[in-house]
Amino acid sequence: MVGSFNPQIFQPFWFAHHDIISDEDAEIAKIAVLLPEISRFNLEGDFSVQVERERFAIDRAVAPLIRIADVVCRLFGELLPHTPIGQVGINRMIHFDLGSQEARDQIGIKLAPREPWGEFGRLASGGEGAKHGGLISLVLTQRDVSDRTNGWIQAKVEPSHVIARGRTGIYMEINDHYDLGKRPDGADEIVEIVRTRFDTSLAHSDSIIDQIMSLKS
Amino acid sequence: MNQNPLQCPASDEIEITVFGPGFGESIVIHAGNNEWVVVDSCIDSRVGRPAALAYLAEINVDPSTAVKLVVATHWHDDHIGGMSELVSECTSARFACSVALTRSEFLEVARVYTSRPLIVASAGPTEISQTLATLRARRQRPTRAIADRPLIRMSRAVTGGLDWEVTALSPSDGEVQRFLASIASLLPPGIPATTKSRLPNPEQNDLSVATWIKIGEIQILLGADLEEHGVADRGWTAVLASSTPPSGQASLFKIAHHGSANGHHDGIWSNMLIKSPMAVLTPWTLGGHDLPLPDDVQRIRNLTPNAYSTSRLKAPALQALPQAVTKTLREGNIKIRQSEPPTGYIRLRTRASSQGPSVWNLTASDDAIRLSSS
Amino acid sequence: MNRPQRAIEYSIDEATPNDTSIDVSFGDLKAFMNSAVGRVAQLEVNRFDPAKNIQAPASANGAASIMSAPSEDNDIGEELEAVARNKQFFVPISMNAKSPKSRPTTFSPEKEWEGYIVTVDRDHMIANLIDLTARESRPSSTVEIPFKELETVVDIKRLRPGMIFRWAVGYLRMPGGTKKRYSNIVFRDLPQWTKRELAEAKKQAAEMAKYFAGAGDESEPPSVSGLRRD
Numbered sequence: 027m028v029g030s031f032n033p034q035i036f037q038p039f040w041f042a043h044h045d046i047i048s049d050e051d052a053e054i055a056k057i058a059v060l061l062p063e064i065s066r067f068n069l070e071g072d073f074s075v076q077v078e079r080e081r082f083a084i085d086r087a088v089a090p091l092i093r094i095a096d097v098v099c100r101l102f103g104e105l106l107p108h109t110p111i112g113q114v115g116i117n118r119m120i121h122f123d124l125g126s127q128e129a130r131d132q133i134g135i136k137l138a139p140r141e142p143w144g145e146f147g148r149l150a151s152g153g154e155g156a157k158h159g160g161l162i163s164l165v166l167t168q169r170d171v172s173d174r175t176n177g178w179i180q181a182k183v184e185p186s187h188v189i190a191r192g193r194t195g196i197y198m199e200i201n202d203h204y205d206l207g208k209r210p211d212g213a214d215e216i217v218e219i220v221r222t223r224f225d226t227s228l229a230h231s232d233s234i235i236d237q238i239m240s241l242k243s
Numbered sequence: 244m245n246q247n248p249l250q251c252p253a254s255d256e257i258e259i260t261v262f263g264p265g266f267g268e269s270i271v272i273h274a275g276n277n278e279w280v281v282v283d284s285c286i287d288s289r290v291g292r293p294a295a296l297a298y299l300a301e302i303n304v305d306p307s308t309a310v311k312l313v314v315a316t317h318w319h320d321d322h323i324g325g326m327s328e329l330v331s332e333c334t335s336a337r338f339a340c341s342v343a344l345t346r347s348e349f350l351e352v353a354r355v356y357t358s359r360p361l362i363v364a365s366a367g368p369t370e371i372s373q374t375l376a377t378l379r380a381r382r383q384r385p386t387r388a389i390a391d392r393p394l395i396r397m398s399r400a401v402t403g404g405l406d407w408e409v410t411a412l413s414p415s416d417g418e419v420q421r422f423l424a425s426i427a428s429l430l431p432p433g434i435p436a437t438t439k440s441r442l443p444n445p446e447q448n449d450l451s452v453a454t455w456i457k458i459g460e461i462q463i464l465l466g467a468d469l470e471e472h473g474v475a476d477r478g479w480t481a482v483l484a485s486s487t488p489p490s491g492q493a494s495l496f497k498i499a500h501h502g503s504a505n506g507h508h509d510g511i512w513s514n515m516l517i518k519s520p521m522a523v524l525t526p527w528t529l530g531g532h533d534l535p536l537p538d539d540v541q542r543i544r545n546l547t548p549n550a551y552s553t554s555r556l557k558a559p560a561l562q563a564l565p566q567a568v569t570k571t572l573r574e575g576n577i578k579i580r581q582s583e584p585p586t587g588y589i590r591l592r593t594r595a596s597s598q599g600p601s602v603w604n605l606t607a608s609d610d611a612i613r614l615s616s617s
Numbered sequence: 618m619n620r621p622q623r624a625i626e627y628s629i630d631e632a633t634p635n636d637t638s639i640d641v642s643f644g645d646l647k648a649f650m651n652s653a654v655g656r657v658a659q660l661e662v663n664r665f666d667p668a669k670n671i672q673a674p675a676s677a678n679g680a681a682s683i684m685s686a687p688s689e690d691n692d693i694g695e696e697l698e699a700v701a702r703n704k705q706f707f708v709p710i711s712m713n714a715k716s717p718k719s720r721p722t723t724f725s726p727e728k729e730w731e732g733y734i735v736t737v738d739r740d741h742m743i744a745n746l747i748d749l750t751a752r753e754s755r756p757s758s759t760v761e762i763p764f765k766e767l768e769t770v771v772d773i774k775r776l777r778p779g780m781i782f783r784w785a786v787g788y789l790r791m792p793g794g795t796k797k798r799y800s801n802i803v804f805r806d807l808p809q810w811t812k813r814e815l816a817e818a819k820k821q822a823a824e825m826a827k828y829f830a831g832a833g834d835e836s837e838p839p840s841v842s843g844l845r846r847d
Contacts, residue, residue, distance in 0.1 A: 090785045565728055
């Protein structure tokens with residue numbers, strides 16, 4: 027059946043119709059928006075989905091995380107295999123608490139030493155309370171990744187705004203991105219990447235996160 | 244148990260080493276003259292690679308030239324861990340397996356279950372599928388094992404030394420046909436089919452390839468996992484009823500099916516073995532059903548005082564788990580146990596001789612035990 | 618069918634910002650699906666243009682800005698509607714920073730296994746476990762789980778040998794410092810075998826069987842001093 031991609035179709039009862047979730051869970055799912063251009067719903071404790079005309083995102087907050095890989099492989103490997111998909115990112119986000127602002131500052135200084143910044147670096151590290159300065163965001167990108175023709179692995183470090191009112195936590199985001207670099211015929215290649223790389227990708231992302239967490243003295 | 248440093252057997256020494264990690268087993272045989280046979284494969288838990296390859300490397304034997312025959316007596320992953328790697332390295336070896344595994348009925352099921360899994364666990368027929376694919380790529384065909392068929396004969400008329408041969412004692416024709424008829428039931432039913440799963444462990448070892456090895460006048464019986472059903476054309480009854488039984492009696496027996504009652508037949512001990520032979524078994528501790536049971540141990544001890552196990556009969560206690568896990572297990576009445584004891588081995592050597600009874604000299608790993616003292 | 622997992626002992630009240638997402642972008646949008654409401658929309662093909670892909674982290678920040686709305690879902694909905702109305706806005710393809718809610722929770726499993734069922738008994742199942750935390754690839758332990766621990770996560774009647782699951786155990790950590798023990802089993806909802814896969818398997822099996830059957834005289838094994846190859 028030929029049709030157009032319609033975000034409105036990606037809603038809980040469609041998922042239940044195809045046995046991805048139960049009918050009961052479809053009934054209690056929270057639909058945030060359902061429009062021709064965008065749909066988003068949340069299945070508490072399982073996953074949340076956001077679909078736009080050119081983008082599909084699925085999030086899961088609790089382990090085992092393999093659930094979202096399974097859902098993606100079912101959706102685009104089985105139900106919608108002809109959907110042309112050219113890129114995929116397997117993203118890992120985490121907040122962790124360092125216990126004190128000082129401990130967090132120390133990591134910030136290790137990641138971005140102040141001396142090269144001269145007087146500005148010294149001043150940027152000062153201040154108290156809401157006026158306390160320091161590292162706000164750091165992004166590192168690896169572009170030459172041996173297991174893919176195109177794509178990257180990118181790691182971002184920022185202060186966490188959700189832990190201890192933003193004082194003692196770090197937020198990290200690892201984006202493991204694959205780009206087919208060509209016009210896709212369907213979803214096969216991307217589904218294969220998800221199938222074969224999901225666990226490895228998460229393990230690698232966790233190792234990057236562990237590396238930063240190990241900087242805590 | 245004594246443990247001697249591993250040394251390569253002398254050219255005129257016959258050696259058989261049985262490895263057993265708790266699931267699967269591997270038997271490495273030196274037939275003299277640096278010619279080797281490997282029956283089955285398992286992963287040596289100490290080094291994480293096929294036990295046969297790890298052992299041959301330790302004694303500086305090149306598997307690519309020295310191994311002449313590899314036999315797969317099983318087809319399920321839980322029994323032949325590392326078989327595909329073993330076959331890949333034994334490039335001069337002939338590969339033998341049950342004839343049923345080369346038939347389209349089985350190959351179709353294997354192909355279905357190994358296609359595009361998204362799982363860490365093996366699919367079930369992964370090792371045998373990869374092994375057969377390796378053979379296909381090498382333009383090699385497996386030697387098809389069926390009852391009373393010789394798998395290899397080595398004549399040393401030219402090179403000197405003892406002639407040796409390996410003969411399959413099973414499966415019977417009836418076992419093969421029965422297996423092929425039942426295997427189709429493992430195909431996913433209908434379209435749309437069920438979601439993918441792992442191929443379940445086979446309930447019976449119908450295709451198990453028991454073998455008879457003759458090196459000069461030394462005879463060895465490897466029982467694989469052949470079970471007895473009390474039916475004429477199956478199991479050990481079929482072997483014992485063969486019209487071309489092996490001549491002579493074996494002085495060494497690798498006990499069938501981990502010493503279980505299902506693998507036992509009185510006729511093996513009365514007809515096929517010398518009195519009080521050397522007997523070795525590998526325990527099984529995977530999947531919640533341990534073998535051998537205490538009754539099995541007693542039965543074996545009554546049949547020979549020279550019975551050994553490659554490793555302890557019970558898997559060791561589980562290594563320390565995080566507190567969250569132990570509390571969860573306790574509150575849910577969930578029982579968890581380690582299923583892989585350290586891979587142990589039993590090694591037996593004797594001088595190649597065309598006269599007199601064989602005197603086997605035994606060495607063993609620290610984890611191996613003698614059944615009479617267990 | 619699989620029910621989505623529920624914590625065996627505890628429920629999660631708040632979404633956690635510690636999560637994992639997969640973003641997928643579409644090229645030409647030819648979607649083939651059965652509409653749950655019976656509608657088939659018209660094909661609208663947007664040509665795939667790599668130049669339109671905004672490379673992270675700008676895209677990530679863009680995504681984060683969408684999601685950084687206040688914690689109530691309806692506020693997020695309004696913001697998303699505004700996005701939808703802005704036809705020029707291209708949501709990035711690879712980064713999806715989820716918006717934290719007011720009381721986020723984190724869950725880091727201390728142990729995670731992949732398991733496969735070996736037997737299904739009257740009131741429990743037995744499974745072999747592969748320790749993913751230890752990066753194992755082979756089973757190293759066996760577990761016996763009573764059915765009452767599984768009733769909220771799977772239809773017990775559908776349990777059968779070979780089924781695969783993941784099991785994570787650890788602590789839910791609240792920002793206030795408290796933690797709750799948490800155990801979660803998810804039975805893998807793997808794709809179904811397709812007609813094409815089954816047909817392909819049959820074809821390949823027939824070809825291989827034909828090749829293996831092609832040996833010469835099978836009555837004599839390889840012999841002579843040294844091996845004679847086919």
